[in-house]
Amino acid sequence: MLSFAPRKAFLSLLTLPVAAVLASGCGAGGGLTSSAVSPNAVTGQAFVIGTDAPAASVVSFNAQVQSVTATDSSGNTVSLLSGSPTVDFARFNGLQTLLDINDVPVGTYNTVTITLGTATIGYLNTTAGAAPSIQTQNANLSTNTVNVTLATPLVISQSSPVGLRMDFDLYKSIQVDTAGQITGNVTPTFNVSVVTPSATGAHIDDFDAGVVSVDATGQSFVVQGPHGRQFTVQVTGSTVFENGETLAQLSNTSIVEISGSIQKATSTITADEVGILSQDGFYAAGNVTYVQPVTGTATSFDLYTRAVLPATTGVSLGQIATVNLTGNEKYFLYWMHNPLTRYLFNSAALLPGQFVSIGGPATGATSASNVTVKRVVLRNWGFNGTIVPGSVNTSTNTFQMNVNGFAGLLVPSPLTVYIAGAADFRDGLNSLTDVTSAGTAGTTIRVVGLLVKDPVTGTPVLLARHVDDLN
Numbered sequence: 001m002l003s004f005a006p007r008k009a010f011l012s013l014l015t016l017p018v019a020a021v022l023a024s025g026c027g028a029g030g031g032l033t034s035s036a037v038s039p040n041a042v043t044g045q046a047f048v049i050g051t052d053a054p055a056a057s058v059v060s061f062n063a064q065v066q067s068v069t070a071t072d073s074s075g076n077t078v079s080l081l082s083g084s085p086t087v088d089f090a091r092f093n094g095l096q097t098l099l100d101i102n103d104v105p106v107g108t109y110n111t112v113t114i115t116l117g118t119a120t121i122g123y124l125n126t127t128a129g130a131a132p133s134i135q136t137q138n139a140n141l142s143t144n145t146v147n148v149t150l151a152t153p154l155v156i157s158q159s160s161p162v163g164l165r166m167d168f169d170l171y172k173s174i175q176v177d178t179a180g181q182i183t184g185n186v187t188p189t190f191n192v193s194v195v196t197p198s199a200t201g202a203h204i205d206d207f208d209a210g211v212v213s214v215d216a217t218g219q220s221f222v223v224q225g226p227h228g229r230q231f232t233v234q235v236t237g238s239t240v241f242e243n244g245e246t247l248a249q250l251s252n253t254s255i256v257e258i259s260g261s262i263q264k265a266t267s268t269i270t271a272d273e274v275g276i277l278s279q280d281g282f283y284a285a286g287n288v289t290y291v292q293p294v295t296g297t298a299t300s301f302d303l304y305t306r307a308v309l310p311a312t313t314g315v316s317l318g319q320i321a322t323v324n325l326t327g328n329e330k331y332f333l334y335w336m337h338n339p340l341t342r343y344l345f346n347s348a349a350l351l352p353g354q355f356v357s358i359g360g361p362a363t364g365a366t367s368a369s370n371v372t373v374k375r376v377v378l379r380n381w382g383f384n385g386t387i388v389p390g391s392v393n394t395s396t397n398t399f400q401m402n403v404n405g406f407a408g409l410l411v412p413s414p415l416t417v418y419i420a421g422a423a424d425f426r427d428g429l430n431s432l433t434d435v436t437s438a439g440t441a442g443t444t445i446r447v448v449g450l451l452v453k454d455p456v457t458g459t460p461v462l463l464a465r466h467v468d469d470l471n
Helices: 018-026 339-343 432-440
Strands: 011-014 043-052 058-071 076-081 084-086 097-105 107-125 132-137 143-158 163-168 174-176 182-186 188-195 204-215 220-224 230-234 255-262 269-278 281-290 300-309 320-322 330-333 355-361 376-380 381-387 400-405 415-426 443-452 460-468
Touching: 058 143, 058 163, 107 163, 132 182, 143 188, 204 269, 204 300, 255 281, 269 281, 269 355, 269 376, 355 400, 376 443, 400 432, 415 443
Parallel strands: 230 269, 330 376, 415 460
Antiparallel strands: 011 043, 011 163, 043 097, 058 076, 058 084, 058 107, 107 132, 107 143, 163 188, 174 182, 204 220, 204 255, 220 230, 255 269, 281 300, 281 355, 300 320, 355 376, 381 400, 381 443, 400 415, 443 460
């Protein structure tokens, strides 16, 4: 796997126009609107990729974005946003996702201005012995306008796509009191930088989309993202289809997860991995917040919904849906190419804190309190916390961390982390040895990986894919 460029901020949106990014928080449905471009304007292509990490118990930060503009050295301003969409700035966590590619006017831009409207904060409310619930409160913004001078100008040309990384730092933005409670006060904090297609930060970890058509001869398929934009995905001899499935099994009722990279010449996606999330036209993704019964084989679980397709079912973004299990579901793990994975993830291995996708017919999701599915896919998610001093064991490639933030309300600490052969270290960490020295200093880290139940002890363990230094 590719390692990523350093990124200390917690909503990375590679965007031009930013309208695509800002619409991303709306989840499924809703057409994507781009900034108006003169028919005579010379344009170049720009792409959109996003990532973030949650703060405290925050599960969502929905803000109306009134405008995003770029300004050149002569004072000429270009609008990068049409309409006033609402974006959830806490949607992604440690993974980068493609949001859009668009044509915009060529030029060299030195500053970016972001203007926010009304906003709300959603957080997880937990009570011992009961299922968690979602609470919301209005946000009080210290300022609605943020001006950022780019360290490297944003140069839009006809020759190659380019992106603008707009990082919204939830940790610095959302204020808490001395007891760690959310006050509702928000100081919008953005870090903005430019990224090119060749940068490792432009790699797509996690992109969910519905299949529109399949070209078996050309070894490609077309998908439609959450906001109506279509993309061509190229399959090569190196592309891995999860769970032994193949291109031949894709149809226009399939919903897939894609990992890969943007090709500069064609602006298509070359897939590293493809996983089928649903074969029946409906899927939802989010975090498991409660499993019933607590031990043994699960008959249902609660899912905090972060993404859903289509948007016309009874399952809503930002709310908890109850997923009923009949015993006939298929269980998969994204990224682990091993036939033994069924022993690591099944109806007896569901855990609060896991990030999963559910797939099935839309008719099985007419009510958020009564959802039935055909497949459940365990996926990578980012867990924030601190390293337990002295816990690193290089002989077993493990260490322990105390999980905090949203997941810390669901996952018991300390949590054992296993470093697999494909895992990588980012943002200043290069190996498990660095984790040893970092642990003595109480370094805050994020581990992106699969949360599974140890089949022997029954305790949660984390199979790492990425380990990030967040200091």
